[in-house]
Amino acid sequence: MKKAVFVLLLAGLLAAVWTAAGSGAGTRALGSSGSSVTISNEQGTTWTCNFNPFNPSVEFLSFGPVYEDLVYQNLLKSGAATPWLASAYAWSNNDKTLTFTIRPGVHWQDGKPLTAADVVFTFQLLKKHSALDLNSAWSVLSSVTQKGSNQVVFTFKTAAVPYFYYVAGQTPIVAQHIWAQIKDPVTYKDSKPIGTGGFEMSSCSPQVIKYTKNAGYWQKGLPKIDTIYYPAYTSNDPANQDLASGKAQWGSQFIPSIKTFYLSKSPDNHYWFPPIVNVSIFVNLTDPTLKDVAIRKAMAYAIDRPRVAQIGEYGYQPAANQTGIVTPTFQSWLDPTLAKQYTYNPQKAISILKAAGYTMSGGVFHTKSGKPLSFTMVNIGGYSDWVASAQIVAQELKAVGIEVTPSNLSSTTYDSDVYTGRYQLAYDGNEAYGPSPYYELRNVLYGPASAPIGTAAASNWERYHNAAVDKLINAYAATTSLATQKQIVVKLEQAMVRDVPVIPITEGVDWYQYNTSTLTGWVTPQNPYAQPAAYAIPDWGIVALHLAPKG
Numbered sequence: 001m002k003k004a005v006f007v008l009l010l011a012g013l014l015a016a017v018w019t020a021a022g023s024g025a026g027t028r029a030l031g032s033s034g035s036s037v038t039i040s041n042e043q044g045t046t047w048t049c050n051f052n053p054f055n056p057s058v059e060f061l062s063f064g065p066v067y068e069d070l071v072y073q074n075l076l077k078s079g080a081a082t083p084w085l086a087s088a089y090a091w092s093n094n095d096k097t098l099t100f101t102i103r104p105g106v107h108w109q110d111g112k113p114l115t116a117a118d119v120v121f122t123f124q125l126l127k128k129h130s131a132l133d134l135n136s137a138w139s140v141l142s143s144v145t146q147k148g149s150n151q152v153v154f155t156f157k158t159a160a161v162p163y164f165y166y167v168a169g170q171t172p173i174v175a176q177h178i179w180a181q182i183k184d185p186v187t188y189k190d191s192k193p194i195g196t197g198g199f200e201m202s203s204c205s206p207q208v209i210k211y212t213k214n215a216g217y218w219q220k221g222l223p224k225i226d227t228i229y230y231p232a233y234t235s236n237d238p239a240n241q242d243l244a245s246g247k248a249q250w251g252s253q254f255i256p257s258i259k260t261f262y263l264s265k266s267p268d269n270h271y272w273f274p275p276i277v278n279v280s281i282f283v284n285l286t287d288p289t290l291k292d293v294a295i296r297k298a299m300a301y302a303i304d305r306p307r308v309a310q311i312g313e314y315g316y317q318p319a320a321n322q323t324g325i326v327t328p329t330f331q332s333w334l335d336p337t338l339a340k341q342y343t344y345n346p347q348k349a350i351s352i353l354k355a356a357g358y359t360m361s362g363g364v365f366h367t368k369s370g371k372p373l374s375f376t377m378v379n380i381g382g383y384s385d386w387v388a389s390a391q392i393v394a395q396e397l398k399a400v401g402i403e404v405t406p407s408n409l410s411s412t413t414y415d416s417d418v419y420t421g422r423y424q425l426a427y428d429g430n431e432a433y434g435p436s437p438y439y440e441l442r443n444v445l446y447g448p449a450s451a452p453i454g455t456a457a458a459s460n461w462e463r464y465h466n467a468a469v470d471k472l473i474n475a476y477a478a479t480t481s482l483a484t485q486k487q488i489v490v491k492l493e494q495a496m497v498r499d500v501p502v503i504p505i506t507e508g509v510d511w512y513q514y515n516t517s518t519l520t521g522w523v524t525p526q527n528p529y530a531q532p533a534a535y536a537i538p539d540w541g542i543v544a545l546h547l548a549p550k551g
Helices: 004-009 011-017 116-128 163-169 236-245 293-302 305-312 346-355 384-398 411-420 438-445 467-476 482-499 539-546
Strands: 036-040 071-074 080-083 086-092 097-102 141-147 151-156 199-204 208-213 227-231 269-271 275-283 359-361 364-366 374-380 403-409 425-429 502-509 513-515
Touching: 036 236, 071 163, 080 086, 097 116, 097 163, 116 141, 116 151, 275 293, 275 384, 275 438, 293 346, 293 384, 293 502, 305 384, 305 502, 374 384, 374 411, 384 403, 384 425, 384 502, 403 411, 411 425, 438 467, 438 482, 467 482
Parallel strands: 036 227, 374 403, 374 425
Antiparallel strands: 071 080, 086 097, 097 151, 141 151, 199 208, 208 227, 269 513, 275 425, 275 502, 359 364
16 A cells, blocks of 8 residues: 555554544553553554454554564664574675575474574565565565575575565564465464564454563563553544553654643653654656746745644654755765755745746746646645645745645545546655665656556656666665765755655654653664654564563
């Protein structure tokens, strides 16, 4: 699903439109024992007790605490890699071959040992059932084979360095002795998941999931807490109330007026919203008017991004910049000179339009043929923050003579229109993020990933095409040199500033609240050892391993 990531990133924001009454059933009995943690992450529905780690709608319930990956990569530390189920890895053959050494002494939660054969089986399972291959690993893989007793060799069709993140860090490894017996792994609910992780799924009801400590976990001394409770909240109010009162200690919520509602209730209540991806205006570059870069540059100068962030996003999401580099998360990749371009300057916007030959009439600029600069901007009506932000954007563009009419659509209609390019402007959250800015920039700029109007595009919904930029993106995929990768990303930033294919407005964040009254080991801005949201995969399993009873 196109909005899969943002459905999770903005789960709390959707609560504004939920009207169903309900509470996190079970939370009254959960309390806040120091040997347990209770999560508040409103999903608007009760649990189905489906834990299939290859099902995109429920994978976050098992990938991390139960199922694990080969190598953990920390997005908040520019992709810093920690060997996990693999104890070592190495590229060879001009970055077309990747060999993993599988860690000894790891056991499945039923006591059987993890082997290299399990890893090979997992990837062959994805090849056989393409619906399970959520990251399209087999679009770049040619083979996955076992070497000796403890190594697995991945052979790629071409140099594919960025796919390390998907293959090593975003693919849950499953047990061959269990999954080989499953008739249809695509529809399989995996109601009793057996992984290698630090927590076992102990019980599940529509109201609450209970995870308990895996006493035989391969990392000695971990976990340090006994139990995780994950209640199902059907509306935002009870979820937020449980966070504010301390009944739930780990939140992934949008909380209006968070200082008053949450922070003021206890000195142990804290929050941090680290930015990870952009929310942008996508511009249909096949539109005969919008294909003029002068209009797009004028729009970029006309929008007061900090104002949109403050009003539309309550100040929780910071303003973006035109390079597309999310800061401070990827600060080391940013060209600060480029980032300073397109700061709010409505007079410059007007001067650009005049210099390009557009004339003002009735408060709106017109083309030489008399056509007004008047456009429709589609949006998802259920995302209340996006609706508010889009209205502010329209007001600011109107002030410089560009008329924009927001159109709030259902998610289904919106996705169809944006995928197929049947729109003029779209207010949209980018779904692709990874351990470097490359992943989002590729999603925006890579020509081969787009499609003709009327055909659904995998990404690059604005239909941007630049052969030189495509070569840069391919070159990034062919090198493991961080210095070379950063040089390439700066050139991609230059394309964002020069061509303005999309206009980043705010930076989407991980929603995260935490209570320190009974637990230590939380992710903090000073110690960002993982993405902290309780829906981030596999990161929330990493966070759970770090938590410990206070004192």
